Amino acid sequence: MTYTFKLARRLAENWAFSAFVVILTACAAGETTGPLAPPPDGTPVTPDIADTLLISPQNATARAGQRVTFTVGDWTSRGNPVSGRTEWTASGGTIDSSGVFSATQVGEYTVSARRGGKAGRARITVTAAVVTAIVITPDSGVVAAGGRFTFSATARRSDGTSGAVVADWTATGGSIDTAGTFTAGGTAGTYRVIARERGGTLADTATIRVTAAAATLTALVLNPAQVSLQRGAQQQFSASGTWSDGTTAPPPVTWTATGGTVTSGGIYTAGQTPGTYRVIAQHTGGTLVDTSVVTIVAPTLTSLSLLPATVSLAPAESRQFSVSGTWSDGGTSSPTVTWTATGGTISASGLYTAGSTAGTFRVIAQHTGGTLADTSAVTITAPAPTLTSIELTPASASLQGGATQQFSVIGRRSDGTIQAVTPTFTATGGTITSGGLYTAGATAGTFRVIATASGFADTSTVTITAASPTLVGIELTPAIASVTTGGTQQFTVVGRRSDGTTQSVTATYTATGGTITTGGLFTAGTAAGSFRVVASASGFADTSSVTITAPGTYLPPDLYSTDFEDAGRDREWDVYGPGTSVTNAGGYQH
Template identity: 30%
Template sequence: MRFVRFCACAAVVTVACGGRRDAPVISLTIAPATATVDAGGSQRFIARVTGADLPVAWSLAEGAGAGSIAADGTYTAPLTAGAYHLIARAGDLSASAVVTVGAVSISIAPASANVTSGGSLQLQASVTGAADAGVLWSMRESGAGTVDSSGRYTASQAPGVYHVIATSRADPSRSAAAAITVLPQPPTAVNIFPPIAALEPGQSVRFTAAVAGSQDAAVSWSADGGTIDANGLYVAPQTPGRYTIVAVSHADASKRATAEVDVGAGIAVAISPAAVQIEEGVQQRFIAAANGSDTRVTWSLAEAAGGTVDANGLYTAPRGPGTFHVVATSVADPSHSIAAAVTVIVPAVSVTLTPAAITIRPGANLHFTAAAVGAADTRLQWASDCCASIAQDGSFTAPAAPGTYHLIARSGHRSRGRHAGGRRSHRLHRVPSRHHLVGPGRRAGRQHFERRVPGPVRSRRHLPCHRHR
């Protein structure tokens, strides 16, 4: 038997319609398609070619004024705001992207301020719409002071209104101004320490002076008894008495301060003022110093009902007249003390009430105001008699029935006078009348106000509370 081997080979052929193959689709895109870029800032754009391996070339539709674009698609914006178009080309294909460049703006904070002559102020500038947020500082007016690169302004010595300018470094055409008002230096104030001293004849004490409101802290010293040198070292005279030390500002000779020195054999404590007259409830500051290295004192009152005095010598007068004594006692030697006499007086007090006269109808609302004049305690208490009522804030609602009513404002201040119990009162009367208005009058030492409330003629009758006192 004979065997025969066969080999077979197969091929698959795809025949397109018409006998042609389709060409690949080639496209070009840019990402991002739109972007917003600060003036002077940059943005990277990517161009993608699909379906072919083609090189990409970049350009700007608006030319050089639109900024610049590198071969790798990095775009640098111009300083001029606007909308610009980036073009990418690959072969016969092209694509575009839109770039918006915002306007540069700048602001200064604070936009206005007051500075004393020679003083300084820190300013802050804010730049938006630019990649470079730096600014350049300058002054608009000559002689207006100086401003450094950080925006710190130092005022001129001459008062006036000046302008600090911040200019954008990215876009020099953009700037902002702050208006600075330079004020004169405040009046110079001089203080002396210690304000009072007690010395034996020939003893010494050093005074110091502090000058406020001026860069010149120098003072000149003088004394009406004893001697004092340029450094404030005072030497007491041999003659006993109270002497005054004066420190005068070198910057402003009209500004000065004084201290008092009590000189005498056996004087251990000095106090100022030595005597004073004040109204009840008013405060008075006393100063005192003991002789020796420890000048501290403690404060007390000679009379139990003489008011109060705190550890710093601040005295508060009691309620009621009289003569009282504030005592300063040496801490180093409690056997030495001195007293200041305080005469407390009671001022004349009057109470005013508004409105003084008015006509209203039953049920109407009205607000009264009252004031205690001449009283340390200005608080008032409101009251009424019979059928009317008034709130403590002075709000009044007229009763339904026409009649005469009395409203009273009493001062809590105690005063010796013709008013019983030391109270001041104002009375408001309401009488049945349709049109008549009666003004204020006086009776028995009280101020009367009449308030007439119109009502129906048939309702006019005297109520039990219709009375004159």
């Protein structure tokens, strides 16, 4: 026998359990399925919906900041037993492992639970916090007859916060204005000050003692003396005083604070910057002051998640990773993390770029300055890289004729890496070796060096310019001179260049046996003999020989004969004069 059961698709009445009911077609020969047995606790069995956890309450309403406890039954919606630890999550606000939910923001939230492989959902609507009490600060005071004392009213809300409230003030024993300033009458005694929520029913009462003579404040104490707060948290401070008449009552004070704000009623709200700060209360109209220390602590990170958890990339492909965190103050802002990665590189912002090596690698985000970390898996799959081009360097060169330039070639692969290649070089305007050493020719112009390898080619431009001639020496003329004592001889200097041409130079002259001007005019001294004139310019020098003779000295013709071989060597010679013979008078250089 065959039985066919069809379950119609329907939308669950509660949106938190909205689901598509599976359409089942079960065929079984000779078998029948009996009705589902109800659980022992009597929970109704609903076989026509998905088998889900039963969460209580299903629909809840709470004020902002109010706590609501959710629970999970031991039976599913289809009557199946379920056991084990319950895992709670919420679409907003916070929920702990015991199912206690709270939220500070108004809205609708989904509470989800998982237990024994089953899941379920419930809904909670969070409405705005309401004022639950009106508090007068201070709750008592002392003022001299005719004096003034200022009270302030604060609203306490259902979410635990405090704030300003519009109150209507009344008082006995004096008068009080709309700002809460009480003016004492002339009769001493203890009276009441009442603040009532405008338009509401909440109220608070403080006492004010009017003294016949004005008492003076002798001591002021601020409480608490020190406190540690999370960012944005609040703390109520109060001031107590001792008066000259022996009484103790809160004095009127002026509040100031650092690191946050403080109301006229002493409610301090911590700022966002961690550190050590102060709350100061000064007696209004007086000089007494007391200070409390406030330490603002940064919330601690309780969990860190890295997304995506897994990713598959090609070489050089990039993927952005991100982190989310849960903080001890219930915040969910992203923490500052330090990124590390294998198999590629990752930027300070979490952008991972895959390397060229295939394999499975990791991206790790660790809380900066903390210990929490999370890891994602990266799988890199890469095709074998192929040669896509060659590159000849340098791409251009400028040389003088005869100069050399070394060229080199690398191969560029499809994965962005380089590889060695064996190129063939050709060139115009000069010659190039098989190793890429180019020698410029003598012809000026623009030429090319071409490299080819593995079917690819690249070209570089070579500009050849004619070599500029350079100074290679200087020449002093005449090289040999003979003057009589007191006579003169003009010397000149020219520069010799590498191309055989001459150029003008500015020479510096020195001389022995006489004097020489900056213009090269030599004047012989009074002593006869062989002397020198030296010219230097641009790092080069040349020397001429000068023979100084006395007037009337006879030089025989053979002094200039061809016996003076090997120019530049010393030779002996005789000088003859009337009635005089001088032998070996000196060495003469030709």
